Amino acid sequence: MVLFITGRCSRKCWYCPLAKERKGNDMIFANEREIHSPDEAIDEARLMSALGTSITGGEPLLVLERVRAYATALKETFSPSHHIHLYTALAPDSPTLLSLRGLVDEIRFHPPPEEWPAILNSAFLEAVTTAKQLGFSAGFEVPGLKGVNLLEPALPLLDFLNINELEWGELSADEMRSRGLELIDGLHNAVRYSAKWSQPLRHHRQVHFCPSRFKDSVQLRERLKRIARNTARSFDEVTDDGTIVYGVIEGAGPKEKHTLDLGPGDYEECGDQIELSWHTLKRKSQKIKGRKYIIERYPPRGIVVELTPL
Ligand code: SF4
Numbered sequence: 001m002v003l004f005i006t007g008r009c010s011r012k013c014w015y016c017p018l019a020k021e022r023k024g025n026d027m028i029f030a031n032e033r034e035i036h037s038p039d040e041a042i043d044e045a046r047l048m049s050a051l052g053t054s055i056t057g058g059e060p061l062l063v064l065e066r067v068r069a070y071a072t073a074l075k076e077t078f079s080p081s082h083h084i085h086l087y088t089a090l091a092p093d094s095p096t097l098l099s100l101r102g103l104v105d106e107i108r109f110h111p112p113p114e115e116w117p118a119i120l121n122s123a124f125l126e127a128v129t130t131a132k133q134l135g136f137s138a139g140f141e142v143p144g145l146k147g148v149n150l151l152e153p154a155l156p157l158l159d160f161l162n163i164n165e166l167e168w169g170e171l172s173a174d175e176m177r178s179r180g181l182e183l184i185d186g187l188h189n190a191v192r193y194s195a196k197w198s199q200p201l202r203h204h205r206q207v208h209f210c211p212s213r214f215k216d217s218v219q220l221r222e223r224l225k226r227i228a229r230n231t232a233r234s235f236d237e238v239t240d241d242g243t244i245v246y247g248v249i250e251g252a253g254p255k256e257k258h259t260l261d262l263g264p265g266d267y268e269e270c271g272d273q274i275e276l277s278w279h280t281l282k283r284k285s286q287k288i289k290g291r292k293y294i295i296e297r298y299p300p301r302g303i304v305v306e307l308t309p310l
Helices: 038-047 060-078 094-100 113-121 123-133 148-157 173-178 194-201 212-231 254-260 278-287
Strands: 002-006 028-030 033-035 052-057 083-088 106-109 137-143 161-164 207-210 244-250 267-270 273-276 292-297 304-309
Touching: 002 060, 028 038, 033 038, 038 060, 038 212, 052 060, 060 083, 060 094, 094 123, 106 123, 113 123, 113 148, 123 137, 123 148, 137 148, 148 161, 148 194, 161 194, 194 207, 244 278, 254 273, 254 278, 273 278, 278 292
Parallel strands: 002 052, 052 083, 083 106, 106 137, 137 161, 161 207
Antiparallel strands: 002 028, 028 033, 244 273, 244 292, 267 273, 292 304
């Protein structure tokens, strides 16, 4: 689960990928849902059978007590093995790191590019070293900017270096254009050459490159599939894209139920409509009056992808 713990941040990175609705706003989201309490985060984690949580922002350490409260609730509910990693663009001191011990398993530091030329002397390297001594898994997570190879001297001291392919952002578009950057093509959100700039580092075992299309499609699809599987009724079909397909009869009554020969668990009544297996509806639709259709939508009862009248 992605737990966006606040949109506040003290940095002003020109490449910031945050969306307008989130940037600078002290809001909390569990995946795409706005929440207001640890209990709601737990509900969302249950819905998708989350094995772990990624705490992001904004800058999570600006709301340290909130991070601690949510991480405590998640660990207590799902067990200490529920893996939690925390993103931060600050270089916290020992007391701050100590306050997260036992609640967070991994810390992903984001040193800003101004620090990269002298990374060995930066406060970020000190923070990573302290974090490792305190038992955290610790490394860097940065965007694939030109000059990312300057981080190479730090590699022997890091557990990992995650490089995210640079993405064109709603709020960063002007900054990107003013730097002569452009999209890789008309279909993807990745910035041209970002993958190339990280190429010289990719043979190191600590380096993981995350292509923009992976984040866009694979991670989202996997999350949707888990939610779909956990919320599907016995007659819903879960697709490979993580959507749900079922049949609908509007204005249906006892006559239709009798004609379709539906047993318990074969259907659900929602107001004046019956929802059932789309296969059953398609097979018997000639015998049924009223408006009938097959619907494909995102779970749980989310956006409609397609509606096919019968
Ligand atoms: S540290 Fe992260 S959230 Fe803050 S401005 Fe930079 S990219 Fe945006």
